[in-house]
Every structure is written in structure tokens, then in C-alpha cells.
Amino acid sequence: MIALDSRPRLAAKARIRFDRKTARYLLLYPERGLVLNPTAADIATLCTGEHTVHAIVERLAEKYAPQPRAQVEHDVMSFLATLAERGLMQTDP
Amino acid sequence: MSDEYRPYTLVAELTYRCPLRCVYCSNPVDYARHTDGLDTADWLRVFREAEALGVVQLHLTGGEPVLREDLEALIEGARALDLYTNLITSGIPLSRERLASFRSLGLDNVQVSIQDVMAPSSDRIAGSRAFERKLEVARWVKELGFPLTLNVVLHRENLGHVEEIVALAEALSADRLELANTQYVAWALVNRRALLPTAAQLDRARRVSAAAQQRLRGTMEVLFVMPDYYSEFPKACMDGWGRRFIVVSPDGLALPCHAAHTLPGLHFDNVKHGPLETIWCESPAFNAFRGEAWMPEPCKSCERRTIDFGGCRCQAFYLTRNAAVTDPACVLSPDHGLIEAARQQALSASGGDFEYRAPRSTARK
Numbered sequence A: 001m002i003a004l005d006s007r008p009r010l011a012a013k014a015r016i017r018f019d020r021k022t023a024r025y026l027l028l029y030p031e032r033g034l035v036l037n038p039t040a041a042d043i044a045t046l047c048t049g050e051h052t053v054h055a056i057v058e059r060l061a062e063k064y065a066p067q068p069r070a071q072v073e074h075d076v077m078s079f080l081a082t083l084a085e086r087g088l089m090q091t092d093p
Numbered sequence B: 001m002s003d004e005y006r007p008y009t010l011v012a013e014l015t016y017r018c019p020l021r022c023v024y025c026s027n028p029v030d031y032a033r034h035t036d037g038l039d040t041a042d043w044l045r046v047f048r049e050a051e052a053l054g055v056v057q058l059h060l061t062g063g064e065p066v067l068r069e070d071l072e073a074l075i076e077g078a079r080a081l082d083l084y085t086n087l088i089t090s091g092i093p094l095s096r097e098r099l100a101s102f103r104s105l106g107l108d109n110v111q112v113s114i115q116d117v118m119a120p121s122s123d124r125i126a127g128s129r130a131f132e133r134k135l136e137v138a139r140w141v142k143e144l145g146f147p148l149t150l151n152v153v154l155h156r157e158n159l160g161h162v163e164e165i166v167a168l169a170e171a172l173s174a175d176r177l178e179l180a181n182t183q184y185v186a187w188a189l190v191n192r193r194a195l196l197p198t199a200a201q202l203d204r205a206r207r208v209s210a211a212a213q214q215r216l217r218g219t220m221e222v223l224f225v226m227p228d229y230y231s232e233f234p235k236a237c238m239d240g241w242g243r244r245f246i247v248v249s250p251d252g253l254a255l256p257c258h259a260a261h262t263l264p265g266l267h268f269d270n271v272k273h274g275p276l277e278t279i280w281c282e283s284p285a286f287n288a289f290r291g292e293a294w295m296p297e298p299c300k301s302c303e304r305r306t307i308d309f310g311g312c313r314c315q316a317f318y319l320t321r322n323a324a325v326t327d328p329a330c331v332l333s334p335d336h337g338l339i340e341a342a343r344q345q346a347l348s349a350s351g352g353d354f355e356y357r358a359p360r361s362t363a364r365k
Helices: A038-046 A053-063 A069-085 B040-053 B071-080 B096-105 B119-126 B131-143 B159-171 B186-190 B199-215 B276-282 B313-320 B337-348
Strands: A007-010 A015-019 A024-029 A032-036 A089-092 B009-013 B057-061 B084-089 B109-114 B148-154 B176-181 B221-225 B245-248
Touching (some): A024 A038, B009 B040, B040 B245, B057 B071, B119 B131, B131 B148, B176 B199, B199 B221, B313 B337
Parallel strands (some): B057 B084, B109 B148
């Protein structure tokens, strides 16, 4: 479980790039890549080590209003869990 | 051309020259015929044209890519195109200073291969005293802030060492460990008798690897690639012919895989003589094994035909002399007996002499 006050940061091996062919962002890492939907792309972009999970949820809830905050929080947590499982994210205290 | 055929990865084989002589080298057995024909400007154009086709991942490989004196310029050019750039190297000959300059030029990842966990056995496979040097380079990779992929090709002489290999990868703080069983084409096919493991060896290694994968989840990606000689169905070789990968050989041939230019009857175009897009979309060789029209039975009516695409064309050719048959690795192939015979041989084999990679005309035994 990822703490709300932790500050997620993309792992050194992961890099975001825009894909002109599909007009989506890709999260690239050795030999692989994840296609990001717009929400995931927003979350990944905010994983710089500066923002807390709480702040990321706030930012996205604002952007995607009137989507319920609980839904946004769920999306953020599940995407961060996916990143963590693949070793694509570190959390700074 | 539809997204069904979109290349995501360019494998740039910058040179076939290499100080090592690995007994399972994936370069063609006649590699000496393919000299370095592309200069810096040619390669940069290939990168540009590949990126325009949809490529986002670039592997700089060989042979030994650090032998290219223009590697700095190639890394810089690749990064300018926002390609995720991976250097696949033996680490020989490479200085810490040069590796540091690759970092500042934007190289994303470094893959170092080792052959085993101890110098004598590792060097025996590489045909060169290289092991200690490789470990030193792997440590530099991490010290300089790169992600490290550690690659180990598995075979009967090192399959019993997977625990030690995992421990070494952890000690080096590798981000990704590739435990890739030998694919029996090119030099590995020449040396198959001495390399092919038994099912029992493989089962044990697979269990050890699965446990490590579980334990290290989120820290180190552990990948175990089964040899297709012991799989029920063949590999989706290169994710399908001319579907996701472009390989460019040192002399400029645009290829669907590392060994395609050794198949007779196919003419591969050179990137020096035309745009990559035309070659990718229109060349007869890239289209030869796309889709299902070329497929014989049992592939043609098999529900797995869109999963494994009929397997490896090169393996089909090297085992049956016909590139357009079902990969013999498939249990449904009428030629599967060839694989069973090799497995049977592995049970009684006691290892043996290797033929080391060398220009064939001068070094063949």
C-alpha cells in the first residue's frame, strides 16, 4: 500500500514520451513500454519526487471534476501500484 | 500500412567485429562477409527514418558496438529523436570515462552480458579472458547512474548456477536480469550438442528463477526465457516477421530478424539504396512471411497462428532446409522428431568441444 504522504518518483530506467502514431504517451523502460491513457499520463508526469500522493490526487480531482474524488484516488493508487510492481517507481519519504 | 505492422524497436547492429568469441553468438556464421558499410550519417538517417515509422526503442548492438568510434555521435543523435536507447555491450574495450560520456549524451540503459558466475567457466564460453573486466564495467554502469540489465545466456554448462547468477545480479544492483536460454540458430546451432541442456536441468533452473522473480518483484525484473526445444509451442519469433522489429546489419541490410539474411531465396534491401519506409512496407522479403497467406498446415488452420505466427523462419530453414514450414519446435510440426532427437541426444551428451566464433574460412576445424 502506498502512503498518501509519500512522494512517488519514476524510476531512473523509465522515461515518458509522446507517441505521434497513437497520440498517447508511452512510458518506456528497457525492452518494454506501457501505453498510458490520459489519466495515467497525468499521474506519471507528476511522479517527480516533489508531489505527495495526496497532492497528485488533489490535482487530478480538480482537473477531472466532477468525477468523484474517491474514484480519482482509486485510479491514482491503482496506477501507482502497477508502476511499483514493475519497479518503475520509487517513493521518497 | 496498418498498425498490425508497426515497428517499435530498431536493432542497430553497428558492427559484427567483437573481441569475444562466444560459442552461441547470434551473429551469422558467415559474419565476416558483412563488413561495416554504414557511416555515421547513414546510421543517423536510419534512426530518423525508423523513428518516423513508429520506432521508440533503439538497441545499439553488434558484434561489439563500443568498437565504433562514432558511438558518441550515434547516441547523441538517437537521444535527439527521443528514442529509448539501450547499449548492448560486453564492456570490452570500454573505459569508465567513455561510459560517463555516453551518460551525458543521453544513453538510457546499458546491458552487460556475462557467461557464468566464475571467471574460468565464463571465459571458456566467451573464448576470451573477459569476466573480471565485465564485472568492473557492470559496477561502473550503476555508479554512473544508469539502469543495468544483466544478460546471461543459459545452456547445459551454467543452468545449474542460476541461484549464484541471481545473487551476483543482486550484488551488482541490476535492474533487470535476463536469463535467456540459448536459441539454437547461428553459432549456437553449430555448438548445439555441447550446449543443449536436459529437461531436468531446465526444470530446476526454471523453479529457482520463478522463486527469484517472486522475491525480487518491484526491485529487479527477472526474466526467464525458455528454450523452444523444450516448449510445446514455438516462440513468436521477433513478435512475428516484419511486425514489431527492424534489424539493420553492419553492411546496411534491413532485416526482420538477426539471421534473416542467411535464408536463401530472399533478397534484402540495403538502407543505403532506399528509404526504410519503402523497404518496411513494400519489399518482397519483409512481406514474405507476413500474415497467413504463406502458412502451410498445421499452422494455416491452427488457432495459435496469430499467437506464435508459425514460429521462427530461420529455425525452420536450418532444421528442414525449408523456411516456409512450421517451426519444428512445435509439437504439431511434422518435423518435430528433429527436436525430439536433439533432446534425446542431450540425455547422453557429456558436453564437449566448442567451435568458437571465428571467420569460418580460416578457423574452421
